[in-house]
Amino acid sequence: MKTSEIMQAWGTILSGRSPSLSIEITRECPLRCPGCYAYEEGHLGLPGVTLRQLADYKGRALVQGVLSLIDEHRPLHVSFVGGDPLVRFRELEELLPEVNRRGIHAQVVTSAFRPIPLEWNALSLLNVVVSVDGLQPEHDVRRKPATYDRILKNVAGSKVTIHCTVTGQMMERPGYLEEFVRFWSGRHETKRIWFSLFTPQQGAAAPEILTPAQRRRFTEELLPLLVAYPLIDMKKGLIEQFHKPPSSPEDCIFARTTLTVSADLKTRITPCQFGGDPDCSQCGCVASMALAAVGNHRVMPGVTAGQLFAISELIGKGVKRLRSLHDPGKAAASPEAVIEQEAA
Ligand code: SF4
Numbered sequence: 503m504k505t506s507e508i509m510q511a512w513g514t515i516l517s518g519r520s521p522s523l524s525i526e527i528t529r530e531c532p533l534r535c536p537g538c539y540a541y542e543e544g545h546l547g548l549p550g551v552t553l554r555q556l557a558d559y560k561g562r563a564l565v566q567g568v569l570s571l572i573d574e575h576r577p578l579h580v581s582f583v584g585g586d587p588l589v590r591f592r593e594l595e596e597l598l599p600e601v602n603r604r605g606i607h608a609q610v611v612t613s614a615f616r617p618i619p620l621e622w623n624a625l626s627l628l629n630v631v632v633s634v635d636g637l638q639p640e641h642d643v644r645r646k647p648a649t650y651d652r653i654l655k656n657v658a659g660s661k662v663t664i665h666c667t668v669t670g671q672m673m674e675r676p677g678y679l680e681e682f683v684r685f686w687s688g689r690h691e692t693k694r695i696w697f698s699l700f701t702p703q704q705g706a707a708a709p710e711i712l713t714p715a716q717r718r719r720f721t722e723e724l725l726p727l728l729v730a731y732p733l734i735d736m737k738k739g740l741i742e743q744f745h746k747p748p749s750s751p752e753d754c755i756f757a758r759t760t761l762t763v764s765a766d767l768k769t770r771i772t773p774c775q776f777g778g779d780p781d782c783s784q785c786g787c788v789a790s791m792a793l794a795a796v797g798n799h800r801v802m803p804g805v806t807a808g809q810l811f812a813i814s815e816l817i818g819k820g821v822k823r824l825r826s827l828h829d830p831g832k833a834a835a836s837p838e839a840v841i842e843q844e845a846a
């Protein structure tokens with residue numbers, strides 16, 4: 503994160519807004535990945551309702567609904583997630599140039615089960631993130647029909663970020679990470695490589711969850727690769743953060759600076775994009791670790807960026823309260839305000 507971006511984000515927080523907006527633009531996905539959190543009971547925080555049952559939008563209604571959300575919240579960064587956002591690729595073809603024109607950074611997180619439109623190469627503020635769950639044998643089992651062969655065909659001619667969510671099974675084999683990085687570093691389409699670790703819900707048991715020893719081995723194996731494989735876009739400070747994830751959502755800068763809205767463009771996912779009751783002590787989200795690392799930076803003697811953020815957030819909340827007193831109609835229209843009113 504550049505200093506100018508931190509200053510911009512700081513200004514947004516001071517004005518009571520979230521610098522980052524994440525939108526589950528569709529409930530639909532052609533994949534059925536084991537361990538997918540989006541369709542779990544509890545993800546939405548609505549008793550008995552899963553993402554598959556939520557109303558979602560298509561066509562003009564989706565485009566207009568998303569642009570209204572963006573114009574209302576004026577974030578610096580928007581993530582389009584799902585389901586798989588490429589299910590709504592026609593709507594994205596309209597939305598992404600609009601978002602780019604507004605000077606907002608955008609990210610589309612997809613399995614690349616269908617081709618990435620080549621026109622998206624012209625959008626300077628867009629980052630397409632392709633989820634690849636390990637090497638081909640493991641990935642193809644987990645993420646059929648978005649197999650390696652299909653991904654390689656669908657990203658041809660594009661520049662994408664490869665994002666691997668590391669599981670316990672992958673860490674059983676020494677050298678797995680390097681094999682993965684070597685393969686993707688050799689592809690023209692790879693712009694950068696990110697790793698996250700599988701993040702469980704509280705009390706969950708699954709083979710995807712890394713043991714403490716596997717978590718240690720992940721950082722021990724990844725750190726030496728930074729020199730030989732410059733496409734790994736993760737600094738040492740970020741990687742070390744995987745050993746001390748935020749202790750709770752209140753302690754997580756990422757969760758507190760990102761507003762996540764589901765497919766009905768109204769329901770807010772809390773406390774973070776995982777929804778439900780995530781186990782922060784085992785968090786492996788690369789975005790959370792990146793912001794935690796930024797939060798550790800000293801911005802002046804004795805003051806970290808994280809402390810400055812906490813004070814700014816308090817001021818921002820006051821500003822927001824004042825604004826809603828002056829313009830109650832507008833405040834009530836925001837998904838955030840709707841949820842707050844429903845909970846009151
Ligand atoms: S592609 Fe994403 S949303 Fe779809 S099943 Fe897999 S993890 Fe879930």
Ligand code: SF4
Pocket residue numbers: 701747748750751754756757773774775776780781782785786787790
């Ligand atoms: S992103 Fe990770 S640390 Fe932050 S609230 Fe979610 S699970 Fe907890």
